[in-house]
Structure formats: structure tokens, C-alpha cells
Amino acid sequence: MDTTAKTVLAAPAARSMVRLQIFSYVAPLVVLGLALGLSWYLWEKEKREIEAVLQGEFDTRVRETVSLFRERMLAYEQALRATHGLFSTSEAVQRGDFQSFVSNLHIQNHPGLQGMGFALIVPSAEREKHIAAVRSQGFPAYTVQAPSGSAASTSAVYFEPSGSTFLSTLGTDYFSEPSRRPAMEIARDSGGIAVSNKVKLPEEDAAEVQAGYRMYLPVYKNGKPHETIEDRQANITGWIYAAFSMDGLMDNILGERANITVDVYDGGDERSDDQLIDSYSDRVGGESAVKLFYASRQVEVGGYAWTVTARSLPNFTTAIAIGKLQLVARLGAAASVMLALFTWLLLRRRIRAAAVAENLRIAKEYAEAASHAKSQFLAVASHDLRQPIQALSLFVATLQAMARKPTLSGTEVGHIAGRLQTALNGLGRLLNGLFDLSRLDSGTIAVTRRPVEVAGLLAELHTAFAGPAQAQGLDFKVVTSHDLWVDSDPLVLSRVLSNLTANAVRYTEKGRILIACRPRAEQLEFQIFDTGIGIAEDERNRIFGEFYQVPNVARDREHGLGLGLAIVHRSVQLLGGQIRVRSTPGKGSVFSVLLPRARMPLAHQPVLVPIEVQPLSGSILVIDDDPEIRDSMQHVLAESGYAVHVAASLEEALALTDAHGASISMILSDYRLSPSSTGVDAISAVRQSMGRDVPAIIITGDTSAGPIADAASHGLRLQYKPIDLQALLALMKEEQP
Structure with missing residues (x-):
């Protein structure tokens, strides 16, 4: 591109940059004004809500005071009539x-x-x-x-x-x-x-x-x-x-709560100078953050009327209410300033990005732009399970190429290893979804139901999701009573509620998310409200099916398999509960989980203190028919400080036992070794050959009920694939004598 063309293209770009720079100063001020206005509205709304609550409490106090005043007067009347009976008889x-x-x-x-x-x-x-x-x-x-x-x-x-x-x-x-x-x-x-x-x-x-x-x-x-x-x-x-x-x-008619004052006037007019008594003459408290309340009632006994007036004192407004208003004001002001600053920074970044993009376009760096576009296209086109597998293949090839270099940089290897771990984590999440669904299908998940405190459970949800929700501009609230207990497995229930809450955050672009729990006869109803995209009526019966996903751009970027609600549905059934959904497209959804209510208090659970895993004193016998698994297990355990012997079959394991039986202190065996033998058979044979019960662990990817029952009948622990090294080492530590 020649200089003339550059000039023709640069002039409109310069005018656009000037407009963008002006906008970058005006927009933050507008955002600040709007945010402050919204903060003021929220502050006023919170103030009105507090005043409504206080008004109800004040009215109750007035009713109680007037009722007590009338009761005392009627007591005088009853004493008078009783004495009259003496004269009548x-x-x-x-x-x-x-x-x-x-x-x-x-x-x-x-x-x-x-x-x-x-x-x-x-x-x-x-x-x-x-x-x-x-x-x-x-x-x-x-x-x-x-x-x-x-x-x-x-x-x-x-x-x-x-x-x-x-x-x-x-x-x-x-x-x-x-x-x-x-x-x-x-x-x-x-x-x-x-x-x-x-x-x-x-x-x-x-x-x-x-x-x-x-x-x-x-x-x-x-x-x-x-x-x-x-x-x-x-x-x-x-x-x-x-x-x-x-x-x-009037003595002690207000009890110990001296936050209102009651005046009694002689006759029916409170403007009369014949004021009888002020229930609390020493006014306390300073200025109130909310309005003070007033009420006037007439009480008539024996044909005579009194006017009872009540006024709230400044200290009627609780410190908590004042603190909430101050917190709303401070957070609103801080959020407004931060939002305006963020808008300014975002626009400044956009200006710099626009300038860089324009320079790149004028400098004809179309090749780099095309390469970037191609990379982006390939990244988006990769999908679900193929994405992490492809990433793993590329990183393995990179390691192989690096291995041919005369010198190998530790930084490069560490970088590649980190990326491999990221890809493995993504693959692990997808496989875990399939794994959980398989275990639910096979009935191998055992639940331990006990009384669980609802407030603590929902507090954990708030801690986990309030930040991400608020980062998206969502109002995230948790509402429940502190005396509710549910009869359930805390781990399974926590995963159910976490999955539903994560979906609510994922599918809600604006508005709010509310998590609540309330009693329903002998049950508790957990509800997750959102103002997201909603679910069409024809989709509500399909969302709990396997591999079904409601269309959503944000979800499409996360490469999910559509198993979340299927796992939730089966988990709730496993807990003996029910799950329901109500939704209006474009307005939001409500997921409800009904579970049995518990009546007994929750016992304190012991605190688990992490224990440092120390290597065994002897060696480890690894039995697996897959050569790659044997090789990787030997290397990773050796790097962890263990002496390792590997065998591909029951026969090889017995041969190693004859040679090294005295030093073997633990057995790690795959479950399926051959069509005719299992890991349980191999462990039993090795123990019999050694003449002692060596600690042993079964490692398997089979989630059906057969291996679980077989291992349990022989007192063996299970570790499922893919293997988490730290979890395996911790389990080995537990099995040490």
C-alpha cells in the first residue's frame, strides 16, 4: 500500500480516534452518574424496607402498650366490682x-x-x-x-x-x-x-x-x-x-426496651395541657438514620377517655439497620467509582487496541492477522472431548521434538508440563461427568444420610458463587432460617446445589439469583431462582436427559457434554427426593429440590488434619496388564521415593513374590488382568504365597457393581482411574500398618 492510500485511510481513522477519546472521558462520567443514581435508589429501597420492618415492630409495641394499659384499668374495675359484691350480699x-x-x-x-x-x-x-x-x-x-x-x-x-x-x-x-x-x-x-x-x-x-x-x-x-x-x-x-x-x-409498662416513649393525656384530646405521664422522660439516642414513628390511640374505661400517644426514640433504629444503610451507601459509592474507573480503563484499552489494530492494518500485516484468525477458528472448531485430546497430542509431540535437542531447558519443559496438566484437567472434568453418570446408573454410589444444617450448606454456596455472580453484575442472595436441618448426604446434596447454582450463573446475563430453603410439612424445599434466559416448555422434559444442552453461547465456550442436570436428577432420586422446574422464556427459571426434613441436631464432625505422606519402608508390587500403565506407575512412584516391582499377570506377580517377597510391603493391582483372572485373585494368590496379609489397593476404571462388591468382600480399597497421584499416595498412607 502506497503513502497516498495510507493517508486516505488514516484521516477517517484519526477522526474516529478523536471521537473515541472524547467518548472515553464522557462515558465514565455518565456511568458514574448512573451508578450513583442506582446506588441512591438501592439505598432508598433498603431504607424503605427497614422502615417498613420498624413500622411493624413499632405498631406491635404500641398495641402491646395500649393493651397493657387497658388491662390494668380493667383490673381496677374487676377489683371494684368484687368489692361491690361484698355490699350486695x-x-x-x-x-x-x-x-x-x-x-x-x-x-x-x-x-x-x-x-x-x-x-x-x-x-x-x-x-x-x-x-x-x-x-x-x-x-x-x-x-x-x-x-x-x-x-x-x-x-x-x-x-x-x-x-x-x-x-x-x-x-x-x-x-x-x-x-x-x-x-x-x-x-x-x-x-x-x-x-x-x-x-x-x-x-x-x-x-x-x-x-x-x-x-x-x-x-x-x-x-x-x-x-x-x-x-x-x-x-x-x-x-x-x-x-x-x-x-x-404506667410504671414499667414498656418493660426493659426503652426505645419508645408513651404519653397519656387526660380526655380525648392529646393537645390538652392535662398531660398525665411520660413513660420515659429521659430521651436517649442521637439522630436517627430513618424516620421516627408516631401513633395515637384512645382508651375508654368507665365512661372516661384517655389519649395514649407513642413516639419512637432515635435509638429505636437498631445498630444493624443503621449499619446496613451505611454499608449500602459505602458499597454503592465505591462500586460507582470502581465502575467508572473500569469503564475509563476499558475505553483507554480499546483506544490503544484500536490504534494498534489500525497500525497493523496499514502496515499490511495481513499474514499475521490471517494466522491469528486461523488459530482462533481452529480453537473454536475443536469441541468437547476432541479438544483436550488434540491438545495432549500436540504437547506430547512438542516434548518429543524438544527431546532431540542437545540441551533441554527446564523452563520450556515446565511450561509444556503445565499446559499438559491444563489439558488433562479439562479432559478429567469431562470424564468425571461420564464417570459420575456411570456410577449413578450402576447404583454404586452409596449415600450416608444424616442431619445436615441448611444454613451452613447454603453459606458454602454463597461463598463459592457470590463472587462470580457479582462479577457478572448479578444480585446473588441466599435466604434461609437458622433452625432448618435436612436428612441427606452432605456431599451429594452439596454437588446437586452447586450444579444448579452454576447453571443459574452460567445462563443469567442480568438480574438476580436467589437461593432459598423453606419447610414444606415434613420436607424441605431448596429453590434456585434466576432471571436468565429461561427454558421453553417443549425443552423442560428433555433438560434432565443425557447430553442435552440448552443453547447458550457462554456454555458453548466451555465444551460441556450436557450431563450436569442428568447427574443432578439421578442424585436427587438417590437421596430420596424430587426435583421440579418452572420457567418462563426470557424471564428466568426456578429449580426446586424436595428432601426429607431432619428433626435432630447435627453432631460435630472431627476435623481432618492433613498428614504428610511418608514412603513405605519396603517395596511396592504393581500388577497391570497395560504396559503403558505399568511404565508410568513405575516412574511416578519411583519419583515419589518408592522401590517398585511391576508384573503383567498373576504368574509374573507370583514369580516376583518368590524373588522379592520379603521386601514387598504393598500391592497395587488393576482389577481386570485377563479374561480368567482379576486383581482380587492376584492379590489373594500373592498374599497366600507370602504367608501374610500385605496391604493392597485395587485400581480400576470399571464403575459397575461387580468390582466394587468383589473388592469389598475381600476388604480391599478402590482407587478409580484416571489416577490422582496425591489421592493415591494418601490412600496408600491410610493402608500402611
């Missing part, structure tokens, strides 16, 4: 009778109730006779404190428990007091209970005035009618009354 109630009856009421157990009394109506004609009678009972200073010239007056003659309060009120004409008379008249005319206005208690001084009340119940002449107002006014003999203080009534 007696011709004349003497002082001792009244004292004994009130004592049996145990009024000291009723907060705020100061005592029970009786105010007698004393006609003016009988006043002197009445005074003389009371004085003869041990009250020489007694007199009736009545207005002069009145036809009748009242006198407080009884009050229990008696004391200085009683002596100061003995003979008082309550009917003449404006604060009491309306209630006494209402009680007299209605035949029911009435409550007086606020009164000053007799033991108070001007410095400290309590709010006191009297609750009245009329007493009529026995046997006389009192159906009409006229009858009641004509036949009334006096009033039983209960004296109580509002301070005592």
Missing part, C-alpha cells in the same frame, strides 16, 4: 369485713392501685349519730367534713390498706369536690362505673404533684329497686371507690 358491711375482703384482693399486685374505699351518704338528721358511732370504733377525731346547711353529705368511712392516707381522708365529703362529684353523679345515675377527673393525691405537696384518679361504683339499698334514675337517686347508700395514680399505672 351483706346487710351491713363492718370495718373488719371490708378490711379482710380488700386484703384478700391483693391489690398490691395491681400497679398503681393505691387502695379501695367506701364513701357513705350521711343524711343531716343522722350525722351526729353517725359521728358518735365512728368515734367509738377508735377514731376520736372523726367528723364529717360537709358543707353547712346541706341536707345530706358523704363521708369517706373505709379505706384499705389503712394508714396516714386513710386518716387524712377519713370523713372527707368527696361529693362536694368539683373534681369528683361529676363522676359520682354519673355512677349513681347509670348504676355503672365512672372515673373522676384528675385529683391531687393527699400525700403530695406542691413541689411534686402526681396524677391521681378515683373510679366509683354506686351501692344501693339491698332489696330496693334501682331500675330508673329516680329509683337510683332515692335508694343509693354510697359509693365504693378505687384510688389509683397514673404514675403507678
